[in-house]
Amino acid sequence: MRGAAIIVLGPPAAGKGTQAWRLGEEFGLPRISTGDMLRDAVRDGSDLGEKARSFIEAGELVPDEVVDRLVGIRLGKPDCATGFILDGYPRTLPQAKSLSLICGDMQVAVCVVGIQAGDGVLVSRIASRWTCGSCGKVFNAVNRPADGHCDACGAELEHRLDDSVDVFRERLDVYRKQTAPLIEYYRSQGVFHEVDGEAAIDEIYGRVSAIVRKQLAGPGTAAR
Numbered sequence: 122m123r124g125a126a127i128i129v130l131g132p133p134a135a136g137k138g139t140q141a142w143r144l145g146e147e148f149g150l151p152r153i154s155t156g157d158m159l160r161d162a163v164r165d166g167s168d169l170g171e172k173a174r175s176f177i178e179a180g181e182l183v184p185d186e187v188v189d190r191l192v193g194i195r196l197g198k199p200d201c202a203t204g205f206i207l208d209g210y211p212r213t214l215p216q217a218k219s220l221s222l223i224c225g226d227m228q229v230a231v232c233v234v235g236i237q238a239g240d241g242v243l244v245s246r247i248a249s250r251w252t253c254g255s256c257g258k259v260f261n262a263v264n265r266p267a268d269g270h271c272d273a274c275g276a277e278l279e280h281r282l283d284d285s286v287d288v289f290r291e292r293l294d295v296y297r298k299q300t301a302p303l304i305e306y307y308r309s310q311g312v313f314h315e316v317d318g319e320a321a322i323d324e325i326y327g328r329v330s331a332i333v334r335k336q337l338a339g340p341g342t343a344a345r
């Protein structure tokens with residue numbers, strides 16, 4: 122194996138984006154968020170964005186073939202050759218199978234970190250979530266810069282449309298039905314690691330990063 126595909130899995134607002142961001146910074150691996158890529162496409166008004174918009178606004182999943190294609194192209198870029206961090210992908214079994222094929226071809230090992238939190242915690246987090254409209258960095262009531270701008274790239278922070286409580290409930294439902302089965306899929310392959318997502322952010326990161334560090338230190342999966 123020439124590297125690792127780190128998959129950050131979990132329900133919406135479990136903290137996937139925040140953890141994936143920090144992992145990317147610490148381990149020097151590209152962070153690939155399908156949500157960010159799709160929102161960029163919507164903002165750009167591309168054909169793909171037009172296809173994706175109604176699904177995102179309704180809290181539903183964008184069809185597998187659209188997302189698989191997007192990810193396939195992204196993973197073909199040179200910066201992914203020795204590993205990458207996936208945030209928000211895969212979200213369905215067909216996506217997971219498509220990714221397995223790609224990882225097999227690329228000879229990267231799969232390592233899944235599943236962040237778990239109860240619905241009450243997730244719903245309460247969503248109201249205070251702010252996202253950078255440009256680079257996708259996620260903030261909450263505690264770490265949000267007072268001037269309302271991203272501390273990584275300077276762009277304005279915004280509330281995502283699909284973070285409204287009604288759409289969020291739909292997203293949770295979709296997670297339970299379509300994404301949660303991936304836990305068993307990866308557990309049966311012996312590559313699933315569960316982390317309690319209700320702890321403090323730094324504590325969660327300590328556990329997540331320890332799992333990733335161990336994976337990258339394994340035979341043939343050293344980070345760049």
Ligand code: AMP
Binds near residue numbers: 177180182185210292
């Ligand atoms: P996220 O930013 O990961 O919460 O994603 C926001 C929205 O983008 C989701 O609610 C879906 O509508 C869409 N989306 C993101 N990733 C995927 C994916 N892997 N499969 C299908 N739809 C996705």
